[in-house]
Amino acid sequence: MTLEKGRAALLVVDPQIDFLSPDGVTWGVVGESVTEHNVVDNIRRLFRAAKAAGMPVVVSPHYYYPHDHRWMFEGALEKVMHGIGMFDRPGPLDMxxxxxxxxxxxxxxxxxxxxxxxxIASPHKLYGxxxxxxALQLRKLRVDQIVLAGMSANLCxxxxxxxxxxxxxxxxxxxxxxxxxxxxxxxGYLAALINFRMIANAVWDTDETVELVQALAT
Known part of the structure; x- marks a missing residue:
């Protein structure tokens, strides 16, 4: 995969406190992995490089509103997320x-x-x-290359x-x-890495990605 200016965008999934901060409700299970891979700073570096290169940036966030808690059936992790109040907001128009x-x-x-x-895209509700x-926002910019980062590896x-x-x-x-x-x-990270290797067009580390993005600014 070769990044081309005008075709590429950075897309960051769930760069939110509940996933990435010790204050977040999932830190007990994801904190070790977040720390091990220096994820918080690496995402920041990607944001900075993309902005400096004039690359479009899309955030795909995760929010749950009171009506989402009335779902009649849930998968295992949906049930956990709703039970711990993950990504909760009082309403789509209420900040x-x-x-x-x-x-x-x-x-x-x-x-x-x-x-x-x-x-800032509208929220995804499950994982994808x-x-x-x-996707609509990217298509409207004629973007067809995505640099993908965020949380969490084997899920969203x-x-x-x-x-x-x-x-x-x-x-x-x-x-x-x-x-x-x-x-x-x-x-979960190692499980995802196997599929990244088998499915993605490329798997890069942050140093390599920043270098490739910076090259688009020239």
Missing amino acids: TGFAGSGADFMEEYEEYIFDGRTI PEQNDA VESHMREFIEQGFEVAVVRDATAGAKVPEGD
Whole structure:
């Protein structure tokens, strides 16, 4: 995969407190992996490089509203997320209590996300982007190459990768700008890495990605 200016965008999934901060509700299971891969700083480096190169940036966030808690059936992790109040907001038009909450973006990224140019897509509700407008936004910019990062590796990131590839995008996953839960059944990050290698058009680390993105600015 060779990045081309005008065709490529950075897409960051769930760069939110509940996933990436010790204050987040999932830190007990993802914190070790986030720390091990230096994910918080690596995502920041990707934001900075993309902005400097004039590359479009899309954030695909995760929010749950009160009506989502009335779902009549749930998968295992959906049930957990709803039970711990992950990504909760009082409503789609209500920002009460958002700042600093688990649904909020990490403070380290706010200067990039709130610069007036970053596309904040509508929320995805399960794992993939099928229910939000991220693909539409990219298509409207004539973008067909995605540099993919964010949380978490074997869930939302892998699901975004799979869907965008099915839609005909080229996708490069940044392997150390994501992390996964470590549970008795195994390491979510390592499970995802296998599929990244088999499915993605490229798997790069942050150093390599930043270098490739910076080259687009010349």
